[in-house]
């Protein structure tokens with residue numbers, strides 16, 4: 001018998017300001033699975049992630065977590081596209097913010113934030129203001145703030161989108177390393193086909209707007225994943241299929 005999906009979007013349609021954005025999108029994510037969501041710019045990836053986060057309701061269809069319709073935000077950890085670090089708060093205070101928002105006392109939130117800095121490569125930077133950090137470190141602060149919420153679902157909207165190529169690779173390698181520790185079902189929105197294949201168990205491609213699922217591809221590469229796998233034939237074959245579905249290769 002198949003396990004109940006951790007997350008399910010069924011028959012999702014979304015219309016905004018008279019524009020049809022999503023049209024009959026079905027997506028199931030199994031417990032502990034890592035799914036990457038890619039698609040053309042403006043296809044509706046962030047919209048779909050927002051629905052999975054319970055931030056908005058679809059015009060048609062239903063989003064379920066553990067088989068129960070998702071009716072409010074806060075049941076999952078969600079990291080929006082911009083890192084939203086508050087410039088007047090230190091790194092530790094920024095990390096603690098998510099916990100504080102869920103009702104944890106300021107003192108406990110800061111303690112837990114301080115304790116976690118090391119495993120996110122931020123040791124010694126707790127008192128620093130965000131503007132003194134590199135882009136990669138800012139991303140880790142935002143990721144840590146989201147991960148500390150300790151929900152069983154982690155939704156990431158292009159967490160490395162604004163980073164240069166080298167820093168991006170560095171963080172991809174780092175995500176591979178902390179994946180087990182995060183122990184969550186993960187949905188990641190990305191524009192980067194290599195990133196999707198490297199990190200995910202499955203890559204779901206959305207079509208042009210109004211978006212449908214154009215391809216749902218299992219990434220059957222061995223784990224633990226390494227950057228070296230990017231040079232293998234298996235990787236290249238997956239990439240060709242994804243680029244084909246995106247309309248880049250015809």
Ligand SMILES: Nc1ncnc2c1ncn2[C@@H]1O[C@H](COP(=O)(O)OP(=O)(O)OP(=O)(O)O)[C@@H](O)[C@H]1O
Nearest residue numbers: 016017019021039040041042043044045046047048
């Ligand atoms: N309130 C709104 N009214 C009309 N159209 C909207 C509204 N909000 C979003 N859209 C449109 O919905 C589409 C989907 O937006 P969304 O941000 O989900 O796409 P995306 O795939 O995440 O894009 P990107 O890859 O560029 O981040 C876009 O074309 C956007 O212009």
